[in-house]
Amino acid sequence: MTSRAEPQENWEDRPPPSMAATELLRDLPVTARGVRTRASLVAAARTVFERAGYLDARLTDITKEANCSTGTFYTYFDNKEQIFAAVLDVAQEDMLHPGMGRVRDVDNPYAVLESSNRAYLTAFRRNAKLMGLLEQVSHIDPAFAKLRRDRAETFISRNARAIERLQAAGKADGSLDPLLASRALSAMVSRLAYSSFVSEEPGADGNPVPFEDVVKTATQVWANALGLEGDRG
Structure with a gap:
């Protein structure tokens, strides 16, 4: 059996690292x-x-x-x-991260995931110009790129712990590595948000993708990957 990647410890108590170079x-x-x-x-x-x-x-x-x-x-x-x-x-306080956060409601994890992703996508859309700016700076400033990665990894670790809880409760696919699954799914949602709200890439019909479609697609892909149960509305 392959060993699993280990999420960071004490993820609930540690605030995410600042995206700003605080020494400045x-x-x-x-x-x-x-x-x-x-x-x-x-x-x-x-x-x-x-x-x-x-x-x-x-x-x-x-x-x-x-x-x-x-x-x-x-x-x-x-x-x-x-x-x-x-x-x-x-x-940065208005910059959320995709995923389940401190999920507690294992009875309906899909509803928790939908709510969390909706909040993230709403914040991303509200800050779309800034998110595009951050992408630009990440490509020209290695120190800033590291700050951004470190902050993202904290949220990814939180999501991994949430996945572990769901696996322990029998609500998610127990064969998945929770940290790697969290990293893959978090990246999927963030890139979908970028393409929808920063690049403004159109849908199949050539028109802007409706916000509700972005929320639904992101949540369904995440839930299907984990095998989540619950009311999908």
Whole structure:
């Protein structure tokens, strides 16, 4: 028998690693006005990064978008790398991961999976421009690519534990390696989301794929692969 890949331990207690290079982040301002100004710069930077891409984004574009001076920018940030880290630090809480998360309802795992994937796909669609930006930066910045992989692996490990619970309860195919299954299925859903909401690849009829079809397909493929039981609506 082949050995199984081991999910990370203590997956429920460990927060996911930050996608931002936290060593670049300065302390937050101590005044309310400073907090507001910094937040305005971060929001402006996200707009510019999403519009122009990371490589072509300029600090002058960010200050213009924020309606502030270059001097004000340097009060809070040293360079483009720092403000990009700040953008990610703010945005990452809205970036979910496909899968089952801390699944507890083993009586109807399909419903849990559908709900979890719907939440992920909703967040992905809402942040589609940013997700496209992250893909771009991953290809040009090895350090950022590693941060992104490490964060994804934490969520993949959580999904693997959920699969293990379902296997133990007799609700999922016990012959599957839970970690490898989680990695494969998580990648499938994330790429489907990217093609649907970032690349906006059309369906077979040449039209945009309806959101509900994306949710249904992602969930059915995941559930069929695991042999999940439960009400499929």
